Amino acid sequence: MDAEQRRVHDQIVSGPRGRIQGPLRAALYNAELADRWQALGELLRYRTRxxxxxxxxxxxxxxxxxxxxxxxxxxxxxxxxxxxxxxxxxxxxxxxxxxxxxxxxxxxxxxxxxxxxxxxxxxxxxxxxxxxxxxxxxxxxxxxxxxxxxxxxxxxxxxxxxPAGVEPAFPLPQHQAVQDAAAAPAPQRPR
CATH class of the missing domain: 1.20.1290.10 (AhpD-like)
Structure with a gap:
């Protein structure tokens, strides 16, 4: 992490979440995005009516x-x-x-x-x-x-x-789409 990514990381883990997991792992590639993302998420999750x-x-x-x-x-x-x-x-x-x-x-x-x-x-x-x-x-x-x-x-x-050892409750949508596409006949494309 660069200095800005480290600052945002430390801010997130010191807040109500206490750790970085899920989408913030991806968002942290862009420190400003992760910073604004976590602020909006904190507001919506912890400070609404x-x-x-x-x-x-x-x-x-x-x-x-x-x-x-x-x-x-x-x-x-x-x-x-x-x-x-x-x-x-x-x-x-x-x-x-x-x-x-x-x-x-x-x-x-x-x-x-x-x-x-x-x-x-x-x-x-x-x-x-x-x-x-x-x-x-x-x-x-x-x-x-x-x-x-x-x-x-x-x-x-x-x-x-x-996390290791946790089975998904259902498949990712793209995985289901790939399975469905494999079972279906190929679509006819315009020529």
Whole structure:
């Protein structure tokens, strides 16, 4: 690391994360990018109006929607620490809507699910979420989903490895795409 990379590294490990893992390993190639990335991530993860539980629900849902094994692995642990029940985590892993959520958690999950699936949120879902939260919280939730989409893409594209001995909960999307392409007939190209 050069001096600027070392400064950013030391700043990250002395903050709430306590270590460099995941996408910041890749972002650190550009010290300014890593510095701004970690600051935005710290804000969205630790200093919004969302509860830790609500944040982790949205992050898990986003990690699964983006098929990011590392993001799923890291935030499954955080979700468990935040008190999210195993049945809820298992439902998100299976891409099912969890049962038994309170109204606030349900609004977060529905909002994040639509945002991940459609890149937007229906008027009805937005209205329900706005009844549960204020506009600032919905902007923060949207930014959280967007941020963790960027995280997932970085983890996937650079194949940031899981810790030794940890099996992925699901394959990387490109690996599935390669398997699907191998099984399918070759597309006909225009001549």
């Amino acid at each position: 969302l509860t830790r539980r609500q944040s982790e629900l949205a992050i898990l849902l986003t990690g699964r929607a983006c098929q990011s094994p590392f993001e799923w692995y890291a935030h499954r642990q955080e979700a468990e620490k935040a008190g999210i029940e195993s049945a809820v985590i298992d439902a998100l892993l299976a891409r099912e809507h969890p049962q038994g959520l309170d109204a606030d958690d349900d609004a977060v999950v529905r909002f994040a699910a639509e945002l991940n699936r459609f890149n937007s949120v229906s008027d009805a879902t937005y209205a329900v979420a706005l009844q549960r939260f204020d506009a600032q919280t919905l902007v923060e939730l949207t930014a959280l989903v967007g941020y963790y989409t960027m995280v997932a893409m970085t983890l996937n594209a650079h194949e940031i490895p899981l």
